[in-house]
Amino acid sequence: MTKSKRDRNNLLALTGAAALLAIAVNFAITAINAQKKKHKKKDLSGSNVLVNLSASEIHKLADRIIGKSKEVHDAVASIPLDKITYKNVILPLAELEAQQFPLVQSCVFPKLVSTSEDVRKASVASERRIDAHVSICSKREDVYRVVKAFVARGEWMSPEAKHYTQCLVRDFERNGLNLTLTKREELQRLKAQIDELSMRYIRNLNDDSTSLLFNETELLGLPPEFLKSLEKARTGKFKVTLRSHHVSPVLELCKVGLTRRVVAVSYGRRCEVNLSVLESLVKLRHKFARLLGYSNYADYAVDLRMAKSSSKVFEFLEDISAGLTDSASKEFTILKDLKKKEEGDFPFGIEDLPYYVKRAEEQQFDLDFAAVKQYFPVNLVLSGIFKICQDLFCFRIEEVADAEVWHCDVHLYSVFDLSSSELLGHFYLDMYSRDGKYGHTCVVALQNGSFVNSARQIPVALLISQFQKEVDGHPGLLRFSEVVNLFHEFGHVVHHICNNASFPKFSGLRLDPDFVEIPAQMLENWCYESLSLKLLSGFHQDITKPIKDEICKALKRWRCSFSALKLKQEILYCLFDQIIHSTENVDMVGLFKHLHQKVMLGLPMLEGTNPASCFLRSAIGYEAACYSRIWSEVFAADIFASKFRDDLFNQYAGMQFRKKVLAPGGAKDPVEILTDFLGREPSIQAFIDDKAAFGL
Structure with a gap:
């Protein structure tokens, strides 16, 4: 999910702060009824998502959304402070959010999937307008004053309603509405400067040729097809650009150590001007955080996450790094021995890591991934994923016949509870490649589940991918990495559908970023176990023949091969990211050199490189939060090892996971959620043990 989309999701509730319920409901019903009259296909029970809107209809719907939002904000701003109650402020706000979210998404999701260029352009333009409007609404002091006045009254609410109200106040105050006007203006100036420098950092990297x-x-060592893809200079030499699609193959496959080193050094010293850009960015971020009452930017960024504080992130990263040291040292010894055999006594450098990891894996594992791919026809993989999730979480998936969709390849499914037959939600699958469609596999929430004031709204999700439907008349086949990715993303669909939070702000995928990936990461484990892999696989010419046991075992071992060294390299960058965003005036080059020696088992940083100048994740999008992927992977490993490893289809554990982990959404603290499910506090030990057991 893009940053702008996350921002819109987080602020959408503020678009309707304290609307009159009648206005909101009437607006939504009018739009939906108009669409129903237009289309003759089967009605989708419980969904307010509108599909197949024309470009003009998208623009008109965006106009109505923005118009009603402004009307609502003006209404709440006029409420006398002595008349404020839960029923006329907080409850209408939550009901309006539930109504508007699917309508906003109806404007936005066509940019990803529509076959019409005009519709995609209208969708992009409408998203920008809605986002800009939401940003304005999130800074309205008059609305904040009313919500804050309600909190001061201390009216009794349910715990979830109280948490919802606190989140509204928190979001306003993170935009500076509790500051003086002068400080608020300074905050906005800093935000504008941060945005400009962030884009400059990206432009510098993109413009590097x-x-x-x-x-x-x-x-x-590089394959002939790769060499053919390279441009040639007048001298006849091959041009290797400093882009990842050229650099990665060279570092992994080139047998010439000097070439690898030259490419790695050049790649690591790109855009040296970006060092000063990042230094300026970090200083501005610290100023921004201090204005909001934080001691540094890392504490500001982590405050709303499961980790809670920068110090907790440091402790986590240091513990993981220390736990991996023994395994990483053994892996490093193997790689150094390989280099000595192949290249003699040349010292091992960090640039050698990708090449010798690949060489070691070729020697240790008899895995031909082209042959493995023959066992994963896309439809068979999908049916296997459905079966595993249905068996594990006790629900039933049924396709909706004759549903309104935007392309003939799109299918719609309903999910029902197995015991009660209660409708849990719907999801669309838009699986196959076509022109103009978004190019990656992802999940988009179209409607968030909620239960506000006794009115239930069911969740609706969309899974997008770009797989080949057929190749030369045969069913499309998935690479093993695509199988894992598809299962991961379907895990997000399951999470979205099983959510049972009352407020839409806490439902679907609008969760703590440290927590939202944990369930999907946990479900990836079923791609590496023989019992479940056989449900996902079948030889494409005879699907009754599942993948062989020896291949399953090799895939499981390959998953963690040399992972300790790879993870230490990632931890190095995560620590760098945390330190620069929690400490003032850091010598970035000196810091990276120090961390490299410490974390990478004494292996020095490549001389002359400057990773801070091309560390995009720390520059924009993941600043002070690079640790989050490892965080979710660690706790996903704990859940799997504790509850599922010895019994993959334990329905009791699956239902407990569904009820205790998936259902609460953002209404409950993530640490409490995991502690309740595990019966203890979450631990890093299972993750460390996995790397030690399978890494070599």
Whole structure:
């Protein structure tokens, strides 16, 4: 999910702060009824999502959303402070949010999937307008004053309603509405400067067109098809650009150590001007955080996450790094021995890591991934994912016949509880490649589940991918990495559908970023166990023949091969990211050199490189939060090892996971959720043990 989309999701509730319920409901019903009259296909029970809107209809719907939002904000701003109650402020706000979210998404999701360029353009334009409007609404002091006055009254509410109200106040105050006007204006100036520098950092990287010239001998080991894809200079030498699609193959496959080093050094010293840009960015972020009452930017960024504080993140990363040291040292010894055999006594450098990891894996695992792919026809993989999730979480998936969709390849499904037959939600699958469609596998929440004031709204999700439907008349086949990715994303669909939070702000995928990936990461484990892999696989020419046991075992071992060293390298960047965003005036080059020696088992940083100048995740999008992927992977490993490893289809554990982990959404503290499910506080030990057991 993009940052702008996350921002819109977080602030959408403020668009209707204290609307009259009649206005909201009438607006939604009018739009939906108009769409129903237009289309003759089967009505989708419980869904307010509108599909197949024309470009003009998208623009008109966006106009109505923005118009009613402004009307609502004006209404709440006029409420006398002595008349404020839960029923005329907080409850209408929650009901309006539930109504508007699917309508907003009806404007937005066509940009990802529509076959019409005009519709995609209208969708993009409408999203920008809605986002800009939401941003304005989130800074309205008059609305904040009313919500804050309600909190001061101390009216009794349910715990979830209280948490919802606190989140509204928190979101306003993170926009500076509790500050003086002068400080608020300074906050906005800083935000504008941060945005401008962030975009400059990205532009500098995108504009870098540096290339290196090599002859064929210097590129020994690279496949002929890769060499054919390279441009040639007038001298006949091959041009290798400093882009990942060129650099990664060279570092992984080139047998010439000097070539690998030249490419790695050049790649690591790109855009040296970006060092000063990042230094300026970090200083501005610290100023921004201090205005909001935080001691540094890392504490501001982590405050709303499961980790809670920068110090907790440091402790987590240090503990993981220390736990991986023994395994990483053994892996490093193997790689150094391989280099000595192949290249003699040349010292092992960080640039050698990708090449010798791949060489070691080739020697240790008899895995031909082209042959493995033959066992994963896309439809068979999907049916296997459905079966595993249905068996594990006790629900039933049924396709909706004759549903209104935007392309003939799109299918709609309903999910029912197995014991009660209660409708839990719907999801669309838009699986196959076509022009103009979003190019990656992802899940989009179209309607969030909620139960506000006794009115239930069911969740609706969309899973998008770009798989080949058929190749030369045969069913499309998935690479193993695509199988894992599809299962991961379907895990997000399951999470969205099983959510049972009352307030839409806490439902679907609008959760703590440290927590939201944990269930999907946990479900990836079923892609590496023989019993479940056989349900996902079948030889494409005879699907009754599942993948062989020896391949399953090899895939499980391959998953964690040399993972300790790889993870230490990622931890190095995560620590760098945390330190620069929690400490003032850091010498970034000196810091990285120090961390590299400490974390990477004494292996020095490549001389002359400057990772801070090309560390995009810390510059924009994941600043002070690079640790989050490892965080979710660690706690997902704890859940799987504790509850499912010895019994993959334990329905009791599956239902407990559904009720205790998936259902609460953002209404409950994530640490409490995991502690309740595990019967103890979550631990890093299972993750460490996995790397030690399977890494070598």
